[in-house]
Amino acid sequence: MEKIPMTIGGQKALAAEYEHRTASERRRIVEAISEARAHGDLSENAEYSAAKEQQSLNEGRIKELETILALADVIDISKLSGTTVKFGATVTYIDEATEEEKTYQVVGDPEADASGGRISISSPIARAMIGKEEGDSFEVSAPGGARSYEILKIKYV
Structure with a gap:
């Protein structure tokens, strides 16, 4: 396993x-x-x-x-750093269509809780963000069509 x-x-x-x-x-x-x-x-x-x-x-x-x-x-995410999105990153991004800003931490599947600000590394939005930097745009396929987002901030806490 x-x-x-x-x-x-x-x-x-x-x-x-x-x-x-x-x-x-x-x-x-x-x-x-x-x-x-x-x-x-x-x-x-x-x-x-x-x-x-x-x-x-x-x-x-x-x-x-x-x-x-x-x-x-x-x-231990306190030992992580970098300028790209990876496991443990707390990412603030904006929906390019609605201008709605959200912040989530990328975590493992068992601890994911979107309402608590934690999304799974295997979720479509997290997979689309991995490897991106601040200022990069990414697209996620959604039931209502593709959505575009822009990464505003990446931090490791």
């Missing part, structure tokens, strides 16, 4: 989620299952079914987190 690039902050957040799910959530769900079992007939016990489904979802996410953390290629 391929390594998964991520920032130190992203790795810490996933490790914290893993810890929460294995320590707190697991215990809470087991208690909910025990309580539901005490209500009697399991075949018609909605609480039991719901708790078992929660357990299944939680265990699935735990396995997913274990895999991601095992394959993590943690990159």
